[in-house]
Amino acid sequence: MKLNHHITIEDIASQAGVSISTVSRVINNTAPVATKTKARVLEIIENLGYKPNLFAQGLASGQSRTIGVLTQLIGSPFYDVMLRGILRGIEGTSYSTLFADGSWDAKKDRIALNMFIQRQVDGLILLDGHVAAEDIVTISKELPMIIIGRNIPGLEEQCIPFDDFDAAYKATKHLVDSGHRRIAHITGLLNHNDAIDRREGYLKALKDSGISPDPDLIIEGDFTEPSGMMATEMLLMQGQIFSAVFAANDQMALGARLALYRRGLRVPEDVSIVGFDDQVPSSYMIPPLTTMQRSPLEIGEKACQALLNLIHNKPFELPEHESKLVIRESVTRRL
Amino acid sequence: MKLNHHITIEDIASQAGVSISTVSRVINNTAPVATKTKARVLEIIENLGYKPNLFAQGLASGQSRTIGVLTQLIGSPFYDVMLRGILRGIEGTSYSTLFADGSWDAKKDRIALNMFIQRQVDGLILLDGHVAAEDIVTISKELPMIIIGRNIPGLEEQCIPFDDFDAAYKATKHLVDSGHRRIAHITGLLNHNDAIDRREGYLKALKDSGISPDPDLIIEGDFTEPSGMMATEMLLMQGQIFSAVFAANDQMALGARLALYRRGLRVPEDVSIVGFDDQVPSSYMIPPLTTMQRSPLEIGEKACQALLNLIHNKPFELPEHESKLVIRESVTRRL
DNA sequence: AATATAGATGCAAGCGCTTTCATAAATTGA
DNA sequence: TCAATTTATGAAAGCGCTTGCATCTATATT
Structure with missing residues (x-):
């Protein structure tokens, strides 16, 4: 386990004999780079264990590669399973999740939302909560978001209401x-x-x-x-x-x-x-x-994938949510 | 709800008729500033709803105001309650939490740890898990951390083992x-x-x-x-x-x-x-x-506070952890 | 063969902040 | 009163990256 936060894009560039622009391009796949050059750069990156500094990336690009998740009460089974779904949906991507807990308190919700905005999350998942609908609409104009468990007028496409x-x-x-x-x-x-x-x-x-x-x-x-x-x-x-x-x-x-x-x-x-x-x-x-x-795991995972697509302006699909009756042994026929 | 991420320290500086250095100093309390100046700057910050860009701060200062929390299985009651404790411990501070789920899988633990390092968390809380003790020791040399549920040799002061x-x-x-x-x-x-x-x-x-x-x-x-x-x-x-x-x-x-x-x-x-x-x-x-x-809520909260103190080089105290028997009705005397 | 076009790369200007260093102003002590 | 401090402030150099623009080479088109 190494903590190479000291290696920068410049180290890679000089070792590879190219400019930092080129290195940046191979990292982000943002412009064509000669196959040979690309391979060489990639190899050096691998060898040195270079990891781009996310602050620098974020500052330069305005993207944080972070999504914010506002839950209402961590420790509450239904929502927790949804969180697990979200984590599952994000697995393997370069995104991470910032969590906050609103505790069903509108004030805390706002604090959390402000925190997310300040941290420039690229997207937001709201699990229920008491945030005012108009605030949600305002925010959604600048920030991709998926709202679970509510139906916000004018934002139906991004809502996964419960039945x-x-x-x-x-x-x-x-x-x-x-x-x-x-x-x-x-x-x-x-x-x-x-x-x-x-x-x-x-x-x-x-x-x-x-x-x-x-x-x-x-x-x-x-x-x-x-x-x-x-x-x-x-x-x-x-x-x-x-x-x-x-x-x-x-x-x-x-x-x-x-x-x-x-x-x-x-x-x-x-x-x-x-x-x-x-x-x-x-x-x-x-x-x-x-x-x-209900299927919180699936909802969480699909919601997360939808958000990721939304962030990248790709078409997305929200999960269907339908509860179904599970018959076990706590009900008897009464004649 | 406003999303003023466009206001920068320069806006504040020019409105207040001072340099950005001065604004930075009043924000961070990092050097004496004349009382009057400070008041004026603070007022303008308040009026404009200015919030420093955390990426810029992070890039310049090397601090992220973020702590990483590695849990093992979100949705598992005992740990979830501990997470709630952590969130409670962080409430009101300027720190936020980045969550990751190791799923009791050493590989995922490593991925999560790398993510945390890349995101330059200022501190780390490990909830159990299979991370190799030597890796923990390595990381702990550069990063304040608290380990819950394990006892790492040589790092006893930062561990909260269970009984x-x-x-x-x-x-x-x-x-x-x-x-x-x-x-x-x-x-x-x-x-x-x-x-x-x-x-x-x-x-x-x-x-x-x-x-x-x-x-x-x-x-x-x-x-x-x-x-x-x-x-x-x-x-x-x-x-x-x-x-x-x-x-x-x-x-x-x-x-x-x-x-x-x-x-x-x-x-x-x-x-x-x-x-x-x-x-x-x-x-x-x-x-x-x-x-x-057991008392996961308390452990989580105290662990978080301890970590915050550790980050700031202040003395800290770890919670005592002792389980106690709760006698209810599932045991009978047998003669 | 001449021209247009696409591909590959570098330069350099930021992104918004922190922090060192230098300087100017105010205070102190004798 | 003058040198020595102390206090308050600004200029500017980064932090490590992205990206628009310019340049140059190789390939395609007629």
């Missing part, structure tokens, strides 16, 4: 189709659009099935396990009658499951549960959780 | 103290030092208690849920007799729990389980898992 409404509809429908009529819903934080969309999907599915939603069966959670547990405890304490729970994510489903266990209620015999996200631990819940599967 | 041996010892001891004699162990990947240390801790605890370890009760997993499940199924299929399982991490404990469920074995009545890491889903296992708690 929260549809997915929640399907999840709820599955319960209805299994014969459940009194289905409780633990929502996510209702200042998050995805939580709202999921609730709407739930409501629509009930209505379409001729069931009039009971507001008492809808409790707001915050996407965490404890909130799922508390929501369920509250339902139980209030003596609400329900045969199924649709949780707006798997974490809350796990919480709900524990609350039921504490009360001696069996899943799915007494209460069925459907989650959302299909996170890894869900398939190891007792019993394994029926949930809506 | 895997002790923690595993405690975990196993807890089972022994609860009356268990035939305790199975699902190890992690045995090319990982932490997995080896945990196994050693397990063995030592048994021996110290006068129990001679049964090799048939030790099965290698790979730290994932499915491996924990398969290991347990294998034990069951082989007809091994055991009243407790110590899994080298919580994910495998979850897998083990599902395997037992499938066989109709109750936890903890028939088999007790102890995990390792205290990841969030573990406290929502049915029944909640007894496990070894």
